[in-house]
Amino acid sequence: MARRRNSVTIREVAEDAGVSLQTVSRVINDEPNVRQQMRERVQSSIDRLGYVPSLAAQRMSGSRSYLILAINDRERTLADWRERSGTDWVDQMLLGGTLTCQKHGYRMIVELVDTHADHVERELGATVSALQPDGVILTPPHSENPQITRLLAQRNIPFARIGSVEDGPGIRLTMGDEEAAFTAASRLIDLGHTKIGMIAGPEAYSLSGWRIAGWRRALEANGLPHEGLCERGDFGYDSGTKAARALMRRHPDLTAIIGSSDQMTLAALEVARDRGLDVPRDISLISFDNTPIVRFSQPPLTAVDQPIAETVSIAVEHLINASKAPPVSDVIDVAAGLVERASTGPAPKSG
Incomplete structure (x- = not known):
């Protein structure tokens, strides 16, 4: 046997x-x-x-634990799982991280931490003490939480900050947010759109500002207006509904919207239908994230494809090699892509 x-x-x-x-x-x-x-x-x-x-x-x-710890936002992650909303952030994170860890004989563990909790240091400190990871991956908004980054730095644990460019300890990685928003807006301009709205994410996330900057840069480069054309949401469906209604009510001649999440853009699609608008004949929509659900909407959404798996994979490589190579000082920017589907089309002809 x-x-x-x-x-x-x-x-x-x-x-x-x-x-x-x-x-x-x-x-x-x-x-x-x-x-x-x-x-x-x-x-x-x-x-x-x-x-x-x-x-x-x-x-x-030896001194290594052969564990890489990834920390994700507890409240938002649990809400997504309970609602079965089709988001696949954690799936993509595991895809990139697990495969890269396995290649080096490591294991990846995901923990959920509430970044806004008063006891975040105690909670994270207990997790780190129990697991003794060789490296930690921080995702937004944890990557910009000074309580978390300070604790890891004090304990000399290498860590990566996804979605953060602020100076300080840790490997800084971004996912091409500004350039992706610029590309999305530029594509709409190429299709003849001159009144392009933006549903941005919350201010707590730096990437929300980066996306606004990319959208605005594309409009300004083509001499198009942007004042009053941006509303904020919290990445969720309900906030997208409110933002889309505000934009369309204030600008009846709006012909395109870029949403900073799939959920908010799906909400904009429903608002457009409620107003008797056809997508993309009357209004075009582009989303951020490219989670599985956008392929099955009617019409399927054009979306910015975030390189989550690739970014986490790169972070893992740097963390594993942290003891062998000098620290990375530059921001690592991983380019996003634009997947075109049926929600975008030529701007409607006026008159």
């Missing part, structure tokens, strides 16, 4: 390779001072025997 892979011990690998236990441990933990020939011999025995290193054993053998 075939033996289970996890029943193979490190001692059997050492005997098969004809080396000491310490040498096998150094190879498993990718430590220096192991000759390449010896490393290959040990790896050959590992592959032949089907040895799978125990995470607990790895952690005991």
